Amino acid sequence: xxxxxxxxxxxxxxxxxxxxxxxxxxxxxxxxxxxxxxxxxxxxxxxxxxxxxxxxxxxxxxxxxxxxxxxxxxxxxxxxxxxxxxxxxxxxxxxxxxxxxxxxxxxxxxxxxxxxxxxxxxxxxxxxxxxxxxxxxxxxxxxxxxxxxxxxxxxxxxxxxxxxxxxxxxxxxxxxxxxxxxxxxxxxxxxxxxxxxxxxxxxxxxxxxxxxxxxxxxxxxxxxxxxxxxxxxxxxxxxxxxxxxxxxxxxxxxxxxxxxxxxxxxxxxxxxxxxxxx
Ligand code: G3H
Ligand code: ZN
Numbered sequence: 001x002x003x004x005x006x007x008x009x010x011x012x013x014x015x016x017x018x019x020x021x022x023x024x025x026x027x028x029x030x031x032x033x034x035x036x037x038x039x040x041x042x043x044x045x046x047x048x049x050x051x052x053x054x055x056x057x058x059x060x061x062x063x064x065x066x067x068x069x070x071x072x073x074x075x076x077x078x079x080x081x082x083x084x085x086x087x088x089x090x091x092x093x094x095x096x097x098x099x100x101x102x103x104x105x106x107x108x109x110x111x112x113x114x115x116x117x118x119x120x121x122x123x124x125x126x127x128x129x130x131x132x133x134x135x136x137x138x139x140x141x142x143x144x145x146x147x148x149x150x151x152x153x154x155x156x157x158x159x160x161x162x163x164x165x166x167x168x169x170x171x172x173x174x175x176x177x178x179x180x181x182x183x184x185x186x187x188x189x190x191x192x193x194x195x196x197x198x199x200x201x202x203x204x205x206x207x208x209x210x211x212x213x214x215x216x217x218x219x220x221x222x223x224x225x226x227x228x229x230x231x232x233x234x235x236x237x238x239x240x241x242x243x244x245x246x247x248x249x250x251x252x253x254x255x256x257x258x259x260x261x262x263x264x265x266x267x268x269x270x271x272x273x274x275x276x277x278x
Contacts, residue, residue, distance in 0.1 A: 003077030005101040006131050006167050008043050009201035009224050018219040018275030021045035021203075022268060023083060023229035025052055027066050029236065032261045034074045036268035042276055044268075045101070045225065046071050047083035050090055060093050068098045081133075083227070084142075091121055101131045103170070103203075107138040118164040126165065133225070135170035136160045139205040141177030148176040148184055148209075154197035161198050168225060170203040173218075178230045179209030186214055188221040195222025203227060208234075212274055219275060226275055235267050236260040 012019040020037075024030035024046050037044035048067050056063040064080075071078035081101040082094040091102045104121045106114035114136075122132045136157055140147030150172035161169055171194055174186040184206070195202060201224035207215065208231035215226065239260040243250065250256045 001074060001077060002072050002100055003043060003079055004131065005045065005079045005081065005225075008045075008077060008079065009168060013201045013222075013224045016220060017277050018215070018226045019043065019045065019224055020268065020272045020275050021047050021079075021081065021083075021225050021227045022232060023047045023049055023052065023227070024063075024067050024070075025055075025229070025233065027063065028257065028261050029232065029264060030067055030070045032265040033268050034070050034078065036265045037074060037076045037078065037272060039265075040269050040272050040276075040278075041076060042272045043077040043079075044074070044272065045079040045081050047081045047103075047227065047229075048094075048099075049083040049229075050085045050087060050105075052083075053090065060090060061097060064094060064097050064099065088117070088121055092124065095125060095128055095130050099130070101133070103133040103135070105135050107135040107170075115160065115163050118160075118166060122165045122167075131167040132165075133168040133170060133203055134160070134164060134166045135203075135205070137172035139170065139172050139175060139177060141179065141206055148174050151187070151190060152194060154190075154193045157194050158197040161200055166200065168201050168203050169198060170205050170227075173204070175204060175206035175209055177206040179206065180230060180234055182209060182211045182214075182231070184209035184214070186210060186218050186221075188217050191218055191221040191223055201225060207231070216274070216277075219277075226271075228271065232264050232267060236264045239263040 068080040071080040080099045084105045118134045137152030152171035203225040
């Protein structure tokens, strides 16, 4: 069932647990993610990024409608979230399609412009009952270059939330996007300081690079929404590669993908439980 991310995140933050948010790259990954959430009876956020839309011929509606429908059909609370959207028209199209959460990513813009544009799209979304996540202090790795050095200052974060009215805030605390190793080091003191300074739940991007123990510490320090993409791709692709190597006659994608989908589902179950402190 479609659920409001603001309520899920507030609830998770008040219990000091994390909320798993997973990127849907291919449709069957979304199916596996929902199956995982149902199996462990925990809420889930399905994320479709602007890059994933670009991959799917630049068409939001076919893959977006499917993601939305998966979230609606889930037997647990689920959110249909647009991730890392730099294009305002795409944000509006996703809301019009029925997505109930968007991340507007103006982190590459000059600060004033990021603030102004984020505030405008936030008002537009709030008028339609949709929640908004934004990013302050660009989390590195979006262009393939790992840079974990960016940091968000607590006082800047507080002012940004006040200026824009966003519901969730992504901050730079030591992670970097698209890491295939899980050895990023997070600044938990900074997470705690930002958490104390801002009234909205915090979002960790680039969570694939963080170990299980590192993630638990970050959640205890104040992280709530935990975004994972690359780590699931690593697990899915390793299984598919193994099956293709063992079966040179395999040609049906349903056959060579099914173990990969099952592995992805098992890992989402494990991560959801872990983030929930179970
Ligand atoms: O917005 C998506 C996440 O930040 C995923 O990052 O691929 O490094 O896990 P990741
Ligand atoms: Zn991200």
